[in-house]
Amino acid sequence: MSFHDIKYIELGDSKTVEEKRGVFTVKKLVLLVFAALAVGLFHPSINCFTGVDTVAKTDGSSFSASDSALCPIPSKVPIKEHDAIQYILTDNEYKKDVIERFSKSLQIETVIYDDTTDYSEMQKFHDYLEESFPLVYKTADVYKINTYGLVFHFPGSNEDLKPIMLAAHMDTVPIGDPSDWKESPFSGRFDGDKFHGRGASDCKNLLVGLMEAAEKLIADGKSNFERGVILAFGYDEEASGWQGAHHIGEFIEKKFGANSIEAIVDEGPVMFLDFMGDYYSMIISGEKGYSDLTVEVDTPGGHSSLPKDHTSIGMISKFIYDYENDPFEAILVPENPMMGFFECAAEQGHLPKPLADAGKNARFDEKARDVILSYSHDNTFLKYLLRTSQAIDIINGGDKANSLPRSVSAVINHRIVYGNDVDTVWSKAAKHGTTVAKKYNIGLTVNDEVLFPETENGNMVISYFGPPLKTAKPTSTKSEFWGEFTGLIKSFYEDEVYPEKFETGSKNFIITPSIMTGNTDTRHYWNLTDNIFRVQPGSLNMFEANVHGPNEWVDLETHLQSISFYYNYISHFSIKEE
Numbered sequence: 001m002s003f004h005d006i007k008y009i010e011l012g013d014s015k016t017v018e019e020k021r022g023v024f025t026v027k028k029l030v031l032l033v034f035a036a037l038a039v040g041l042f043h044p045s046i047n048c049f050t051g052v053d054t055v056a057k058t059d060g061s062s063f064s065a066s067d068s069a070l071c072p073i074p075s076k077v078p079i080k081e082h083d084a085i086q087y088i089l090t091d092n093e094y095k096k097d098v099i100e101r102f103s104k105s106l107q108i109e110t111v112i113y114d115d116t117t118d119y120s121e122m123q124k125f126h127d128y129l130e131e132s133f134p135l136v137y138k139t140a141d142v143y144k145i146n147t148y149g150l151v152f153h154f155p156g157s158n159e160d161l162k163p164i165m166l167a168a169h170m171d172t173v174p175i176g177d178p179s180d181w182k183e184s185p186f187s188g189r190f191d192g193d194k195f196h197g198r199g200a201s202d203c204k205n206l207l208v209g210l211m212e213a214a215e216k217l218i219a220d221g222k223s224n225f226e227r228g229v230i231l232a233f234g235y236d237e238e239a240s241g242w243q244g245a246h247h248i249g250e251f252i253e254k255k256f257g258a259n260s261i262e263a264i265v266d267e268g269p270v271m272f273l274d275f276m277g278d279y280y281s282m283i284i285s286g287e288k289g290y291s292d293l294t295v296e297v298d299t300p301g302g303h304s305s306l307p308k309d310h311t312s313i314g315m316i317s318k319f320i321y322d323y324e325n326d327p328f329e330a331i332l333v334p335e336n337p338m339m340g341f342f343e344c345a346a347e348q349g350h351l352p353k354p355l356a357d358a359g360k361n362a363r364f365d366e367k368a369r370d371v372i373l374s375y376s377h378d379n380t381f382l383k384y385l386l387r388t389s390q391a392i393d394i395i396n397g398g399d400k401a402n403s404l405p406r407s408v409s410a411v412i413n414h415r416i417v418y419g420n421d422v423d424t425v426w427s428k429a430a431k432h433g434t435t436v437a438k439k440y441n442i443g444l445t446v447n448d449e450v451l452f453p454e455t456e457n458g459n460m461v462i463s464y465f466g467p468p469l470k471t472a473k474p475t476s477t478k479s480e481f482w483g484e485f486t487g488l489i490k491s492f493y494e495d496e497v498y499p500e501k502f503e504t505g506s507k508n509f510i511i512t513p514s515i516m517t518g519n520t521d522t523r524h525y526w527n528l529t530d531n532i533f534r535v536q537p538g539s540l541n542m543f544e545a546n547v548h549g550p551n552e553w554v555d556l557e558t559h560l561q562s563i564s565f566y567y568n569y570i571s572h573f574s575i576k577e578e
């Protein structure tokens with residue numbers, strides 16, 4: 001998961017974040033909304049949604065709590081493996097073995113960089129897996145994909161049932177500055193509560209948890225798979241997955257066919273987040289698209305004692321300055337899973353009334369959407385879930401103090417939100433390119449189209465830096481699988497893991513669709529199924545767990561939840577009742 005995937009969770013625990021990072025918190029933002037309302041910054045009608053296009057509201061009153069059609073609460077799904085779950089969560093002897101095995105996984109340095117070409121360290125991780133999980137290797141068909149990708153296939157006896165697939169990745173990001181770490185990033189030390197080390201949270205906990213679940217199922221004699229099970233582990237997720245997941249996706253599509261998988265669950269936010277006064281399971285059911293553009297300015301150059309008023313560096317600077325000062329507009333379309341998030345949070349959560357009202361009406365009422373969009377503007381959590389982001393990430397140009405620069409270029413990264421597409425990005429590039437071309441009388445070509453021919457002063461060309469990616473097709477929240485999956489999550493946390501947290505009924509467990517700002521390996525799995533979920537068992541605050549930062553950790557509790565949740569999940573979907 002890339003860093004920005006995680007960032008949005010940072011506001012999950014407003015207290016800790018506020019104390020530790022001093023960033024804007026949800027609570028502060030709620031106050032801000034109230035303050036803004038008080039001084040009339042928002043349209044006055046937001047307290048009385050009477051927009052003509054508001055539906056399902058005939059009496060003019062606000063929605064009541066029982067009016068919950070927008071976001072149905074999943075029905076609990078009976079837990080098949082209660083005994084095994086409780087054993088995994090509580091048995092001390094079992095825990096000892098789990099701790100030892102997981103600690104070992106953290107001692108293997110599976111760090112990758114953007115430009116890594118030698119992945120041979122991954123072989124050590126393979127060796128570790130084979131040694132630690134012998135029953136999985138004995139029982140499954142094991143495929144090594146593009147050398148270090150791993151696919152474990154447990155064939156099912158009923159070919160009419162599509163297999164379920166569970167994904168994770170074995171690579172980690174680098175450690176950064178070693179002096180920022182309080183202890184060795186690869187010690188795998190367990191302090192009685194937490195495991196310390198790079199990759200603990202992202203995402204060896206999940207990968208090893210899946211292996212533990214499968215190993216224990218087999219050890220418990222539960223290997224009569226009726227529905228096939230696939231475990232798929234990439235090895236360069238942190239560098240976009242072109243070596244691992246991409247080849248795994250192709251392999252599975254070739255072997256099983258397109259749309260041959262029932263559902264894929266990959267890494268994502270933890271399933272149990274203490275957030276905004278309730279417990280949330282934010283299931284990532286879509287991903288933003290992206291496009292990287294190169295902007296290049298060429299001028300004739302020459303001796304710097306006789307310069308023109310503007311060099312190619314000056315010209316591109318004007319472009320970049322204008323571009324950064326013209327952010328993309330916030331937008332919330334029904335297709336964006338965040339629409340579902342607001343509906344669920346509004347109906348079931350403890351949001352301030354103006355925001356709750358906006359959430360309930362946003363799908364049909366532009367004014368309600370505007371309330372949310374204004375709210376998102378200064379909110380780190382929401383800002384880039386509701387707008388396309390832009391970041392100037394590379395700049396090159398100039399070679400000598402006394403010669404004019406000829407060719408200068410910059411690369412701009414965009415993460416495209418639902419409701420925008422690559423054309424949104426192209427038209428902004430063309431707009432600012434035109435300003436610069438006219439001002440300096442140079443040519444302009446945008447996406448291979450010549451808007452102004454090259455002049456003797458020079459030329460600007462804006463083109464793709466790499467292939468763009470569309471926004472992911474959102475996973476439906478109406479499917480049978482969504483109901484079953486979310487029902488399992490609800491039963492698991494409310495009845496098996498944290499029954500005491502639900503005794504007073506003061507907080508709800510709200511299961512919502514959502515998106516994140518970055519991508520996972522699942523972009524390579526789009527052809528395999530429409531049911532793609534990015535979420536993982538656990539209850540820690542992933543921001544506190546320093547994912548991608550120094551001193552990354554994961555707690556044993558989260559690791560045991562990974563094992564027990566997937567033990568039950570695989571049994572539920574795939575193991576035949578005796």
Ligand SMILES: *[C@@H]1O[C@H](CO)[C@@H](O)[C@H](O)[C@H]1NC(C)=O
Binds near residue numbers: 249253524525526
């Ligand atoms: C998915 O299917 C399309 C159409 O057959 C194909 O062009 C594309 O390469 C496939 N994607 C992957 C990641 O395999």
